[in-house]
Amino acid sequence: MTPGSDESKQRVATGLLPGRDEVDEAVAAAYEESRNVEGGDLADHIPSLAEADPELFGVCLAGVDGSIHEAGDADVEFTIQSISKAFVYALVSQARGHEVVRERVGVNNTGLPFHSVMALELNDGHPLNPMVNAGALATTSLVPGETPDEQWHAIRTGLSAFAGRPLDFDEEVHRSEQATNQRNRAIALLLESHGRLDDPMDTAELFTKQCSLRVSAHDLAVMGATLADGGTNPVTGERVVSAEVSRDTLALLATTGMYERSGEWLFRIGLPGKSGVSGGIVTIAPGKGGIGAFSPRLDSAGNSVRSEQFTAHLSRALGLNIFASDSYVPED
Ligand code: GLN
Secondary structure, eight states: OOTTSGGGOOOOOOOOOOOHHHHHHHHHHHHHHHTTOOOOBOOOSSGGGGGSOTTOOEEEEEETTSOEEEEESTTOOEEOTTHHHHHHHHHHHHHHOHHHHHHHTOOSOOSSOTTOSHHHHHTTTOOOOTTSHHHHHHHHHTSSOSSHHHHHHHHHHHHHHHHTSOOOBOHHHHHHHHTTOHHHHHHHHHHHHTTSOSOHHHHHHHHHHHHTBEEOHHHHHHHHHHHHTTTBOTTTOOBOSOHHHHHHHHHHHHHHTTGGGHHHHHHHHOSOEEEOTTSEEEEEETTTEEEEEEOSOBOTTSOBHHHHHHHHHHHHHHTOOTTOOOOOOOOO
């Protein structure tokens, strides 16, 4: 399917965000409500993440009209970590098609933590979905390219197109994670033993590299807004993926974006989202915009406590929950 062709035009009915001032006020209010929320711990399985300032907190909403509404440390950069999985999935799905990823990787929740080895063993080596590490490794191995360098170039360019600016690579976090990612390498080897990928060590390193790209809450909001806008970046106007790929990505995030807490997240916030262990969360309101939030303290599943609180407030204030409806009142 060619992006922008008639085939890619789907009928959609998502509603709009309220006016600019109302959105600004809602973002500021949700930020104030969540900035003093305590609780949670810094990620410690990657040594350099344990050095983050736990008080950092930045938020941003990017509308599909390209408007930006932000508060706090919205331009402070951090490594994207698992949030990269959503966008690499979209790029792979765009390049190889929906069915390949569905069959090779899967689209169901594991009900287990993101780095679970047991999930793989229980399912005959099938990774179940692209948002846990096993499925992300399998997905990353499908990125087009003859060599790991070509694949890396495709990932970096693709994620930068989602953000609308060239994303930097954090050498230090990458080194720190590469020195301690035995578990991801073990998962990659297990996947190889089940015939689900070919170059386990290269793939594990590539995955670690994609996790070390630097983004801000502002970038996450624009990346999310691209998925909210049928795959076109609303700030640069560039079509990054097709409307179908965006739709599929959001369906996956709704069921698996917050790992074993995806149900609780959906019940509370009613929107697809994706978290990463450095404290970022991207959330997408289809047809309306993307929300980026960053605060390093995490709950036990690895989801940022303040980012979740902020997103819950904002979803409620702006009526973003995709499951909410009101009773129909006929006009006379
Ligand atoms: N690179 C991280 C890891 O493998 C990604 C995990 C995450 O953000 N949940 O631990």
